[in-house]
Amino acid sequence: MNDLFSASGESPAISVSNLNRQAKTLLERGLARVCVEGELSNLARPASGHLYFTLKDSGAQIRCAFFRQRQRGPTIGFRDGDQMLAFGRVSLYEPRGDYQLIVDRLEAAGEGELRRRFELLKKRLADEGLFDESLKRPLPALPRRIGVVTSPSGAAVRDVLSVLRRRFPAVPVVIYPAAVQGDGAPFELIAALNAAAERAECDLLIVGRGGGSLEDLWAFNNEELARAIRACPIPVISAVGHEVDFTIADFVADLRAPTPSGAAELTVPDQAEWLRGLQATTLQLKKLMQRRLDDHAQAVDWLARRLAQSSPAATVTRQTERLQNARQRLMLAVRHNLNLHERRAEQWQSRLLRVTPSARVDKNAWQLQALRERLGRAALGRLKDLQQSLAITARALDSVSPLATLERGYAIVTDRQSGAVLHDADDVEIGASVRARLANGDLLATVTGRVSTADNKKS
Template sequence: MFSKSSKAVYTVSRLNREIRTLLEQGFASLILTGEISNFITPASGHWYFSLKDDKAQIKAAMWRGNNRNQSYHPANGAQVTVKARVSLYEPRGDYQLIVEHMEPAGEGQLKQEFDALKMRLAAEGLFSSVHKQPLPQNINRIGVITSATGAAIKDILTVLKRRAPQLEVIIYPAMVQGKEAHLHLINQIDLANARDEVDVLILGRGGGSLEDLWCFNHEQLARAIYKSELPIVSAVGHEIDTTISDYVADVRAATPSAAAELVSPNTQELHNKVTQLVNRLSNAFKHDIADKRALAMQLQHRLNLCHPRNQLNQKSQRLDELSIALQQAMRNRLYQQERALNNLTPRLMRQSPDKKLATANHMLAQLQARLKQAMQHQLQQANNNLAMQASRLDSVSPLNVLARGYSITKNEKNRVVKSISDVKKDDILVTELVDGAIHSRVVG
């Protein structure tokens, strides 16, 4: 049995409340990075999610007052950096983060911007093969837009010298990295089109990080490539690097060296390529027919699935599921409300005003009786005190002294004469008696 003198008796709510206070006071605002999971946005407008890494996770909440100013809207799987404070959700005892600000983490933001721009330009048709120009059959002069001192121009010139030394090369030097690089690239594309002195353009640079290649993901550059009258071969980075310029260009080469090979003819390679193309065309024709037949069957199957009857059946089934779920939720809610009402009724009865009113009336009667008794006591004391003071005042009254045969003599200055030295000849004196005053003159 527990000792009755024990002072450390906690309720669950008190324990959670004190733990929450310790957590919030013990940790200042933290900067964390992790992956979003279990992201939900209820009708309240708050965000609830988990922030995790490869070894652990923690629940988090971002209130509507903070997230409504966010330009970035997260999704499951996104890598983010958050500013948050540590807290505890008292009703469940869950340790959680209260997020105050959120932004994409590192390169993840650039990747998201890349994907968003890619989808938007694709929707506008900038990547469509309909708008792509084929490379000229006879190429005599090649324009290269890149850094004049980079590795890319060296690789391109080396390949062209080996494969087709007769070709002329015109270099349009431009910045290929930095905030203003896309403007340099656009100016050189416009310049090459204005001069119209080459048959094809190679646009590119060597490899690098996503930040290094970011100028080739600029929307203005993509639209300049799209509007170019000259066919453009994009050769940005290494084989694994992909940019918006690659998608919108007429031809994409894996590397600058590969771009040089694409635009430079080779007699033996051309012969072999023609033979390969004939074979590929024949095989492609056969495969295309097979693919078209398979596609026709798939479309027929999809058409059957999209029949209005099937759609109605599925919608009806979904409606039934939602109806059942709604009924169950209503029953659960009603049951919870009934339980809450049953719990509150005894408490309401205990808080009835009748008992409190009777107690208050009894206390009022007692206070009235005490007030009346106190007032009577105070009045009696005041009367006794008044009589005592009147008696004392009467005992020292000058009238009483005069009534016993005494008198008071004053001079013209209304000063009491106490000695014969206080008067001189011809002074006027006033002697007050109990029943009047006598005026006299000093004669000697």
């Protein structure tokens, strides 16, 4: 778009977004924070919590946006047609090109002058040092009596009494009645403070009232009342309106409470916690006293023992016990020495018995008997070994004996004349006489023929 030019060729064309962005920058930089008065109209409350409306007068109007995060206090009472003061800055909503006011604070137009007077008085008293923290006095941990400066028929006094009755009913309360709204309210409040100071029956004062508009709370923005609170010799808690409400009395008092009920919460402890603390302290004191009593009892016992030990009878008793102990130790020592000598005598007697000739003969006879038994056992073992060896040899000889062969059906053939064992049939003549030995008996025979080994193989 920047490369395109208008028909006249004087300047490059810009986008709508760029134009709105430049216009927004000029508006926000060119106009400082403003306060605009006008009639409220077209009020919209979307679910987001933001407020969108129009401020108008007889000649013009402007769109306004009051975002939820900037809202301080309730806005439910705002209605179309209300005359309002809107504090904020001028801006532009780029997507639609809408010129608008971004609101930081919104209040009724009638409150504007009161707000200005409040700020001026606050600044002047602060410059005087009336709000300095160094002037704040500490509150008593548990007041003996509490004074309440407020309207006796308002909700504030009922809230204070209810909280005090619930938290710590043992503390008495004195009501100093005074109007809390209207032109004469500051003077009645000052008179009540002076009366409380003169009577000096309370060591803590609560000054306050319930919530309301800025006009309703204006009595507590009075300069004379602020100086009376600061000059009061009794510590003062200011409890005016709700948590979002601030008055001059809040800044000059020794402590500010968000509500009258909150002031009552701050003045006294919770009786349940207090009683638990007292019970714990009582238990601790009992333990300490018991410990002290035990320590003193031990000291008395120790002194009594020392007194008993230092008496003549105790001395005689101790000496008698020492004599008996010494006698027992002496008897034990004598008995020990006797036992020692007896054991030594027995040892010498045993040694003498071992070296006499009869003992040596008995010892040698015992050794000879032992050797004889060992020799008998060795001979028997040797005989068993030889018997086992002979049996093994007999079995080996029997396995190769000719007699064993005869038992299996064979025969030993010998020449009758020479007795030689015949091994080869070719060595025997036809008609020769032979002898065949069998397992049982012999056979005498004459050779009538022969068959050689070769013939056996052929057959």
